[in-house]
Amino acid sequence: MPHAPRRTALLCALLTSVVPLSTATAAEPRDGAPAPSLRFGACPASVPAPPPPERVECGTVSVPLDHSRPDGTRIRIAVSRVRASGTPAERRGVLLVNPGGPGGSGLPYAVTKRAKLPDAVRRAYDVIGFDPRGTGHSAPADCGAMGGLFDAPGTGAAPLDPVPRDRPGERAYLDSQRRLAADCAAGTGDALPHLSTSETARDMDAVRAALGERRISYLGVSYGTYLGAAYAARFPRRVDRLVLDSVVGPQDWHDFDVRQAFALLRQREVLFDWLARHASRFGLGGTAGEVGAAYRRVRDGLAARPVAGFGAAAFDRAVYRALGRTERWTALGDGLRAYLDEGSVDRLRPAAPFDGAESRTYEAANRVVKCADGPGPAPGRVLADIRRLRGADPQPVLTGLEAAACAYWHVRPAERTRLGSPAAPPALLVASAHDPVTTLAGARALGRVLPGSRLVTLHDDYSHGVFASRGNRCVDTTVGAYLVGGTVPARDVHCEGPGLPEPSPRT
Structure with a gap:
């Protein structure tokens, strides 16, 4: 096996x-x-x-x-x-x-x-x-390949962009969650429900x-x-x-994840306004709209042409990490500017790589615990919530939707914690x-x-x-x-x- x-x-x-x-x-x-x-x-x-x-x-x-x-x-x-x-x-x-x-x-x-x-x-x-x-x-916990979560775009193991924009993209997104659940079941074995x-x-x-x-x-x-x-x-x-x-x-965990995703969109607008108020420092534009356009140019560029394995998914993880801590905003702003000026992603990479062994254990435990804590969402609800997020903003950050994998979990808890x-x-x-x-x-x-x-x-x-x-x-x-x-x-x-x-x- x-x-x-x-x-x-x-x-x-x-x-x-x-x-x-x-x-x-x-x-x-x-x-x-x-x-x-x-x-x-x-x-x-x-x-x-x-x-x-x-x-x-x-x-x-x-x-x-x-x-x-x-x-x-x-x-x-x-x-x-x-x-x-x-x-x-x-x-x-x-x-x-x-x-x-x-x-x-x-x-x-x-x-x-x-x-x-x-x-x-x-x-x-x-x-x-x-x-x-x-x-x-x-x-x-061990989730092995985790549905290709850490694979660089273009390998064929994961969709190029983690935000699905059409029906084929939605099917690919759900398939990645199905594969993640299967990897966790195979790697964690009898411990999965406990x-x-x-x-x-x-x-x-x-x-x-x-x-x-x-x-x-x-x-x-x-x-x-x-x-x-x-x-x-x-x-x-x-x-x-x-x-x-x-x-x-x-x-429940999926509801929490979705509420968080909407809150992150509101926080990102605060970030754009902050970067605009410090335009002389970051050079990303003098209005929140101009900064938002610069942000999208960076993300679109990395989605089309990843740099040393750093593509749209890695970018979204870096943004997700930065939005919750204002002390990380300067580094993110400098990273956006460096990519636009030099094509460099060095300032966008976190100090601890997301694909390291400790991070893989964290990500595995995150899904395993959330899915053991209560009934997961149906796949249809996962897609409906992603569509709601895209309705609020065409480019949401979906990194925190960890409980989406619970839609395909191999053990179904009967009750919530x-x-x-x-x-x-x-x-x-x-x-x-x-x-x-x-x-x-x-x-x-x-x-x-x-x-x-x-x-x-x-x-x-x-x-x-x-x-x-x-x-x-x-x-x-x-x-x-x-x-x-x-x-x-x-x-x-x-x-x-x-x-x-x-x-x-x-x-």
Whole structure:
């Protein structure tokens, strides 16, 4: 069978720990059963070292692949820890952190995110990172060729342009999603239905038990908010503090993807206007319309003649990545200008190649988790939504429509992931007013299924990721007081944002 090597590799990942183990920690019984063991030791090379005297340590927790069959196949969840820096009297417990995705590796996040947290939070909490199942060092998902997702245009394996414009293009688009689903089924095998958010929430509780903690606090960003709400739904009385930053709304994944695609179109218009207001810096035109025309010349040129494998699909991925972070707008503007002047795409390429091994694992886990979380869309709905997007703009960015592959998924979940619980303590939600990746409307919608929660909004801000990310004192003080002292604001909090940035200096 052509996919047998991938099945063998996955089975090894399922059954073998990839993180060195040493020194055992205390454990606590969970629901009357022995707590899983967790031994900490050295970390993989992908985990950076924090500044001395602090140190990061890593280990694994063994969990069932299918939590409803505890005696069946088991996998290992990779965990990292940086201990609280304060006195024993200051320590509050553990703070699990997740960077988003689905598909983001959380193992290094215990170090990188912790470095940005307020000092009082670092003193109070052991910060715990973990790779959710299907990602990083935790039974990584394998989708093989992924329907030609990363193939350069012109190879015959993928349509030349990822935005279908006619019936043949639509058929080619759906065929690529069908092939992607088939590749994921062949590569991931029996694990396919079990790499879900609900199963990951149960893994989180196994980590809690292995750490010997009665309750956990949690900070999730982007998809991490969805995971946190799923944990609160299943284990409401095991939640201490719950911070959900840049919130995924409680829709099904395809609906979320489509809402995001429309928000990205609105953000792109803001970008065009910003580039026009800095015409002397970028030279792309003095009006949003002129900048838009320059943008289309770049994209049309790359669709017709890719440069070193960088075509329309790679361009759209670069734009998708840039639109959610205003600090990336200068590089995108410079990249557009460089292509028009020199035919170069060097400035348009991201620092980490999209076709690297880590990115392939991310993209695989992203589809596998989304499609395991609930019923997927029908192919007709996928096409109808793409037509709606093209009706709004002839050149939408479809990169984020990851759940389109769920139309052809080989395992059909019967129910959507449950989110939130009246029994959980009040949560603190954080949102940027103009974030196009996870919209403010989504944060408000999730807030309605988390009773007693409060929303902290950073106004006049256009980026994804807010707490301990944007450097906003109002946000960081409010969230820090909640995490350390349990202070729940009496009402929603409104913070003044920075507005759009000035362009970075030329390099």
